[in-house]
Amino acid sequence: MPTVIIAGAGLVGALNACFFAQRGWNVQVYEYRKDIRTMAHVQGRSINLALSQRGKSALEAVGLREYIVNQGVPMYARLVHNKDGKTYSRQPYGRPGEHIVSINRRHLNEVMITQAEKCPNVKFFFEHKVKNVDVDKGSITVQSLAKVSRIPRPGQSPPRTEDTTEQTIQGDLIIACDGAYSAVRRSLMTFPRFNYSQEYIEHGYVELNILPKSDEFALEENVFHLWPRGHFTLIALANKDKTFTVTIFAPFAEFEKHMSNTTDVLNFFRENFPDAYELLGRDHIADTFSRVKPQPLISLKCAPHHFGDNILLMGDAAHAMVPFYGQGMNCGFEDCLVYSDILNQYPMDIPRSLKEYSRVRVKDAHTINDLAMYNYEELRDLVNHTSYKLRKKFDMWLNRIMPETWIPLYSMVTFSRIPYSKVVENRRWQDKIVSRFNKIICTSTVVGVIAVASFAAYRQKIPPFNKF
Numbered sequence: 420m421p422t423v424i425i426a427g428a429g430l431v432g433a434l435n436a437c438f439f440a441q442r443g444w445n446v447q448v449y450e451y452r453k454d455i456r457t458m459a460h461v462q463g464r465s466i467n468l469a470l471s472q473r474g475k476s477a478l479e480a481v482g483l484r485e486y487i488v489n490q491g492v493p494m495y496a497r498l499v500h501n502k503d504g505k506t507y508s509r510q511p512y513g514r515p516g517e518h519i520v521s522i523n524r525r526h527l528n529e530v531m532i533t534q535a536e537k538c539p540n541v542k543f544f545f546e547h548k549v550k551n552v553d554v555d556k557g558s559i560t561v562q563s564l565a566k567v568s569r570i571p572r573p574g575q576s577p578p579r580t581e582d583t584t585e586q587t588i589q590g591d592l593i594i595a596c597d598g599a600y601s602a603v604r605r606s607l608m609t610f611p612r613f614n615y616s617q618e619y620i621e622h623g624y625v626e627l628n629i630l631p632k633s634d635e636f637a638l639e640e641n642v643f644h645l646w647p648r649g650h651f652t653l654i655a656l657a658n659k660d661k662t663f664t665v666t667i668f669a670p671f672a673e674f675e676k677h678m679s680n681t682t683d684v685l686n687f688f689r690e691n692f693p694d695a696y697e698l699l700g701r702d703h704i705a706d707t708f709s710r711v712k713p714q715p716l717i718s719l720k721c722a723p724h725h726f727g728d729n730i731l732l733m734g735d736a737a738h739a740m741v742p743f744y745g746q747g748m749n750c751g752f753e754d755c756l757v758y759s760d761i762l763n764q765y766p767m768d769i770p771r772s773l774k775e776y777s778r779v780r781v782k783d784a785h786t787i788n789d790l791a792m793y794n795y796e797e798l799r800d801l802v803n804h805t806s807y808k809l810r811k812k813f814d815m816w817l818n819r820i821m822p823e824t825w826i827p828l829y830s831m832v833t834f835s836r837i838p839y840s841k842v843v844e845n846r847r848w849q850d851k852i853v854s855r856f857n858k859i860i861c862t863s864t865v866v867g868v869i870a871v872a873s874f875a876a877y878r879q880k881i882p883p884f885n886k887f
């Protein structure tokens with residue numbers, strides 16, 4: 420059986436291990452961190468995950484869908500909190516029953532690692548850092564970090580070299596799932612005709628928590644809570660333990676201007692999110708902002724996603740995106756499914772399968788990257804606009820009449836597996852129809868008004884009957 424080397428045991432690396440385990444391949448996974456199942460506290464990002472159709476389909480293929488979905492909290496709508504702290508509006512995500520699922524990242528990651536490890540042909544090497552890749556030899560260099568327990572973040576010093584040992588590893592296939600700051604991708608930057616772009620957006624985020632109230636959820640649990648305030652926004656997603664993870668997204672300039680000392684940050688929360696302020700509590704807000712700095716958000720694209728005859732990038736290593744569509748994990752999971760299907764088509768031809776993967780997947784990855792950026796505008800501002808609400812209602816209405824033909828943008832992205840690039844094509848023709856429809860309505864209104872006005876003027880000139 421062939422051997423696949425996977426860099427990174429995060430969400431996408433661990434799921435890929437499950438896929439290849441099922442195929443009976445020899446699987447070796449090299450992960451920078453310690454085994455998260457043995458860690459008391461996991462450092463790093465923890466913006467809530469929202470599992471939707473693409474992610475569910477991939478989990479289904481490795482037999483984990485039902486178990487994972489049952490561990491999450493379903494969310495059927497956005498609940499938009501107004502600035503008065505008392506009134507809300509509800510925007511359902513799709514047709515009745517359609518929902519996304521709030522999932523704990525750590526638990527999901529642990530379950531997938533355990534599932535993959537059930538197969539004797541799978542081996543995880545924790546505390547092993549992938550340093551680089553050699554395209555000509557089709558090998559990677561891995562450094563064992565035996566004595567290093569802390570992961571250096573950008574700007575921190577690397578581990579002492581005397582603590583480490585290096586080895587070169589060969590495989591039939593190498594898949595880089597080592598996240599947004601992928602070492603594999605970095606070592607491919609000089610590869611001819613490799614395109615790469617990245618952008619740190621102007622906005623950052625800080626995470627807080629709402630605790631249960633008398634052992635119950637302090638807010639309605641089956642919705643995505645949203646406090647859109649124009650150029651910044653607050654969200655809250657429920658966790659199974661009845662807490663909520665709350666995240667504020669705002670421009671770094673806003674954090675500096677209004678949230679850099681305790682008095683300011685408390686005033687800011689009290690004024691903009693009065694109901695959330697009460698539930699978070701002033702001590703928790705003050706404490707969090709005194710300890711935590713706003714974290715940056717990166718968006719990156721590259722093409723192709725494969726190199727030479729046996730190297731592939733997947734998940735954040737290929738297409739880290741801003742979190743606003745809740746599609747980062749779903750897209751990464753779908754990557755595994757798409758490649759698995761392609762490998763079924765070309766089981767004996769890895770080089771061909773890689774080319775085919777780049778051919779179909781790069782455009783989809785670029786598209787969801789852009790859509791994720793667009794959804795930020797929706798979450799912080801557009802949801803309050805009448806034109807947005809009318810369009811949403813119109814889309815839902817047409818979807819009820821023509822469920823197969825007219826699928827709203829959000830539903831295509833979230834509740835279907837229509838390729839992301841096709842989603843945007845569909846949305847374009849829908850926009851054309853809506854704009855023609857608007858023109859017809861405007862023209863008919865203008866013609867109607869002119870006709871009524873002319874008739875009224877004409878009536879005034881004609882003497883009434885009884886005058887004859």
Ligand SMILES: NC(=O)C1=CN([C@@H]2O[C@H](COP(=O)(O)OP(=O)(O)OC[C@H]3O[C@@H](n4cnc5c(N)ncnc54)[C@H](OP(=O)(O)O)[C@@H]3O)[C@@H](O)[C@H]2O)C=CC1
Nearest residue numbers: 427429430431451464465466549597598602734735747748
């Ligand atoms: N909501 C959340 O909290 C998070 C969500 N996600 C979502 O999950 C999706 C898929 O994530 P995925 O692509 O798996 O990326 P991840 O960042 O989840 O996983 C990458 C893994 O590889 C590790 N790693 C990084 N560099 C190396 C290296 N040189 N050698 C070995 N291991 C390394 C990372 O450790 P380290 O983390 O220390 O760099 C991490 O454990 C993302 O698109 C994102 O949307 C991902 C992370 C957090």
Ligand SMILES: Nc1ccccc1C(=O)C[C@H](N)C(=O)O
Nearest residue numbers: 467468469497643742743744745
């Ligand atoms: N998980 C997230 C994390 C951060 C920001 C947004 C999300 C979402 O899931 C947004 C949801 N899909 C929405 O459009 O309402």
